[in-house]
Amino acid sequence: DAGITQSPRHKVTETGTPVTLRCHQTENHRYMYWYRQDPGHGLRLIHYSYGVKDTDKGEVSDGYSVSRSKTEDFLLTLESATSSQTSVYFCAISGVVGTGANTGELFFGEGSRLTVL
């Protein structure tokens, strides 16, 4: 199994509070992603990173920011949480270490369930 750890795994917070979710990998993969999963929507990409300090927006980036100061850590921040951000958040990684082709296959963390009241 890919070494991906998400924290916290469960969080309940109130509207307007800041929330940070952490994704930590031990695989030294280049690409890291944050997805959210909601019933009827499958998984939707929030932000992704293609290297340290290199990030870009995904399909549903409004209300979210990310940071990647080290290869192994990718943080997702909700500056002011809203009820519409209640969801399950998945971190994923892809890529290869060193040379070789990136097949794009994603490896997922266990998910973080966030409830915003």
Next chain:
Amino acid sequence: ELKVEQNPLFLSMQEGKNYTIYCNYSTTSDRLYWYRQDPGKSLESLFVLLSNGAVKQEGRLMASLDTKARLSTLHITAAVHDLSATYFCAVDMNNAGNMLTFGGGTRLMVKP
């Protein structure tokens, strides 16, 4: 905007039967992926299809890709209860292996 549509969204079938899940997508791509998710769990990679005509098989599941038709199929042969899960297809938006768009998922229930 890339759209990825799966059908059916929900499938209830008897053990021992065969069935196919379809994944259609709206833009050119040579890379398609299938994932499995059990309730309350993470997603597990099943198949990686990287070219037109690619076919992969694992146990009772077989996946294929037709890039000209923009269609992938996941065929289930002689279903067993353990295959009950939600199956997602995902398409690489830019063929670079770094951004996937997921379909809405097909929830499969296999009844004894």
